[in-house]
Amino acid sequence: MLARFAVHQGKQISKARLLLQPRVLSTVTGSERPIRSEYPSPVRHGFIPEEWxxxxxxxxxxxxxxxxxxxxxxxxxxxxxxxxxxxxxSGLSLALALIVAIKKFGPSVAKYIDKNIDEYEQSWESSRTDQIKELQNLIEHEKKEQWRTDSQKMIADIKRDNINMQLEAVYRERLSHVYQEVKRRLDYQVQLQNMERKLAQKHMVEWIVENVKKGFTPDQEKIILTRCISDLQILVNKN
Structure with missing residues (x-):
């Protein structure tokens, strides 16, 4: 009976010691969160490690x-x-008093400590969840900013294309202006040459006619005039 009582009290002491000690963390994998051990290493008689x-x-x-x-x-x-x-x-009496106190007040103290630990764990879990949500929001915001940056690149490309099109339009407009100016000047030169040719022909014809007239005598003019009149009369009679 004494051994069973000692073992039972040892378990109660170990559980209380576990609740009073800082949480022991062990990592299951590299990607999972640390997990607190629920029970300590096994002991015998309440305080002697099983390894001994x-x-x-x-x-x-x-x-x-x-x-x-x-x-x-x-x-x-x-x-x-x-x-x-x-x-x-004195130590034996103190140990007996501790055993009685743990037996009587241990469950209520353990329940109170468990409640505090659960509240602390819930607060830590809620803060962790809030932090994860905040980081996820930051990631989404970063993705949106990257998307906006890509759209800005597209807008810059579109503006560059528009500027190139405007430059191309101005270039073609200037080419058309140069073509029209060159054509106008060439047309002017052609008209000038045609005018000079017409004036030269006119002066040449006038000079020839004038020289021919000078070469005719009054008798020849009368003969030619008479012949022309006769030719006209013949043409009229035929009609």
Whole structure:
């Protein structure tokens, strides 16, 4: 009965110690969040680690740790290396009082501490969730800004194309203006040459006619005039 009571009280003490200690974090994978261990390493008799017992099993068997503890205690007490003075009995009474206090007040204290831990974990989880949402909003905002930057590039390309089209239109307009000016000047030169040719022909005809007239005598003019009149009369009679 005493051993069962000690084991039970040891479990209660271990659980209370776990709740009072800072949370122990262990990483499952590199991408998952750390997880707090729910229970500590197993112990015996409330405070002795299980590893201390399993260390003796391969050499002395199951009874090895207990025989070692009993023999060491007997040796220390018999040789008065460890003296059982009044502080030892005070420690026993204090341990008994602690066991009774833990047995009576342990569940309520554990429930209160669990509630505080749950509230703290919920607040931490809510802050983590809010931070994740904020980071996601920042990512979405960054994506929108990148999209806007791409649209600005498209707008810049469109403006560049418009400027190139305007430059092309101005270039073609200037080419047309140059063509019209060159054509106008060439037309002027052609008209000038035609006018000079007409004037030259006119003066040439007038000069020839004038010289021919000078070469005719009055008798020849009368003969020619008479012949012309006769030719006209013949033409009239035929009609």
């Amino acid at each position: 017992f399993t260390f003796f099993y391969s050499k002395t068997g199951v009874t090895g740790p207990y025989m070692f503890a009993a023999g060491l205690s007997t040796y220390l007490i018999s040789k008065e290396i460890y003296v059982l003075e009044h502080e030892f009995y």
